[in-house]
Amino acid sequence: MKNIFFYLTFFLFCITSCKNKPTEKVNTDSSNNKWWKEAVVYQIYPRSFKDSDGDGVGDLKGIISKLDYIKSLGIDVVWLNPIFSSPNDDNGYDISDYRGIMKEFGTMNDFDALLKGMHERGIKLVLDLVANHSSSEHEWFKESRSSRTNPYRDYYHWWPAEKGKPAHRWSFFDVNADAWMYDSATNAYYLHYFSRKQPDLNWENPKVRKEIFDMMNFWFDKGVDGFRMDVIPFISKDTTFPELPKEYNGDMVAYYANGPHLHEYLKEMNKEVLSKHNVMSVAEGAGVTAATAHNFVDEDRNELNMLYHFEGVSYGYVDGKFKTPDPNGYKLVGFKEIYSKWDSIFSNKGWGTIYLGNHDQPRMVTRWGNDAPEFREPSSKMLTTFLLTMRATPYYYFGDELGMSNIKFDKIEDYNDIETKNHYILLQTQKGDIKQFLEAAKISARDNGRTPFQWDATANAGFTTGTPWLKVNPNYKNVNVAAEVGNVNSCLSYFKKAVQLRKNNKVLVYGKYELLDKENPKVYAYTRGEGADKILVVLNFTKEKIDWALPVGLAIDKTPLLNNYQTFSASDAIELQPYQALVLKVK
Ligand code: ISL
Secondary structure (H helix, E strand, O other): OHHHHHHHHHHHHHHHHHHHOOOOOOOOOOOOOOHHHHOOEEEEOHHHOOOOOOOOOOOHHHHHHOHHHHHHOOOOEEEEOOOEEOOOOOOOOOOOEEEEEOHHHOOHHHHHHHHHHHHHOOOEEEEEEOOOEOOOOOHHHHHHHHOOOOOOHHHEOEEEHHHOOOOOOEOOOOOOOEOEEEEHHHOEEEEOOOOOOOOEEOOOOHHHHHHHHHHHHHHHHHOOOEEEEOOHHHOOOOOOOOOOOHHHOOOHHHHHOOOOOHHHHHHHHHHHOHHHOOOEEEEEOOOOOOOOOHHHHOHHHOOOOEEEOOHHHHOOEOOOOOOOEOOOOOOHHHHHHHHHHHHHHOOOOOOOEEOOOOOOOOOHHHHHOOOOOOOHHHHHHHHHHHHHOOOOEEEEEOOHHHOOOOOOOOOHHHOOOHHHHHHHHHHHHOOOOHHHHHHHHHHHOHHHHOOOOOOOOOHHHHOOOOOOOOOOOHHHHOOOHHHHHOOOOOHHHHHHHHHHHHHHOOHHHHOOEEEEOOOOOOEEEEEEEEOOEEEEEEEEOOOOOEEEEOOOOOOEOOOOOEEOOOOOEEOOEEEEOOOOEEEEEEO
């Protein structure tokens, strides 16, 4: 009997101690693991992907014709920029019918075929929810502006002019940077944080929230797998419209992102919509800081899954000057600090995202790498390595897999983007430095990331048989899918390898991130994982050759898991070629 008791105790002891023992391997079965954490998201700007009918504008049929290409990348999720009916004041970010498809992009049948084609290939589809504002051509706004007593009046924010001019609100795209627009029809001002044709919806009105939630359910019922949520932190407003409170120190965007009922509305959205479907949600985190990030994404808050912050992409611009890159370039130490900080924010709770390019950003290789002919490829691959080896869901922008770079327009007439064009007008009014602005725009303007996708070396890069809505980058003759697909050393092949590496090594998804050699101004090095399951990533962010000393006690396997050069040489130090990227197994 005593013996039995002894063995039983011993047995129970073994079970509990095994359970509590820290696992060295990454636990891929943890309940915290989610498909959207393990996914690689590929963003497509539909206007510029592939035109099927020769009108110069990309469309849904165009995307359908390229589904096998998308599948070949190995990515899991496609995020499509807005495809809904729109007069295109801001390329689809001004929606006139949330349940209709933009004429230039096709029909609902095309959409259904696209979704089906994606699902058949195991790819999930995430749409863009633009619900802070609608188009001024939306029926709701047409009604709203028609009279002060119209049932839709409270769908938007109006300020009766007899009360005088409301307190200043800053607008991103207005030619006067003024977010209040006077409308003579009812002698009142309406609010528009973005362009005059993008009036802000009044989320304080429960009817508006219901309209939006019903619309989201409509798309989820069709089988859509998630939403990226455009400036979602801006939805709630103090409708007394006071002067900017002092605690914001003049930071209007931070104020916009902290509306009084924001989190109530997100919780309501979660309850009414998101919780009912197996979908992912990601907030465009404009104005979100380290201090507020958890409020959006912690699981116990029941709001959203992820957000993307702006600290990284805003780094390296001159303070107070509109998107003007520092002439001395950016400092790698500061860059590392930002991404390490955002890793640590979510190291225990919540989950991060990582991106270097999107439709609001210039091409990543121009901004963060080096687009000179000899360095474009290696630096582009190096940045791809960074994106696919960090602890966060990567959002990878279409065309970056080819190493596409900024087009760098010389004159304002070449631009299409309302942000660039209206800022130009604002500067003219203010007698600002136009020349400096146009120089800065070559690096930072959004159209650099919106030029048509480069399929092959034929006319217009095979994007369209018509006249493209935005000029094609002349480097398409060399930088294109056809040229890269069969080349094992191309950017495209490298991207596919990097995606597979992440898929095959869950430690690159969930493993602990540790920054090494923090003060090194040229090399970004870090490890992922712990104990026996640990990977070292070494990235040379310069055009110089560098000997990077291996940290004491860190032994590496001499066959790299990923290398953007064919050469690799290491003893006590690793010899790094310009922009070399290495992913190595730690022994
Ligand atoms: O693009 C920007 C900087 O160049 C941002 O300021 C951007 O306007 C902001 O992040 C909001 O972006 C989102 O909403 C806009 C739309 O133009 C952007 O394309 C979209 O991503 C208005 O809907």
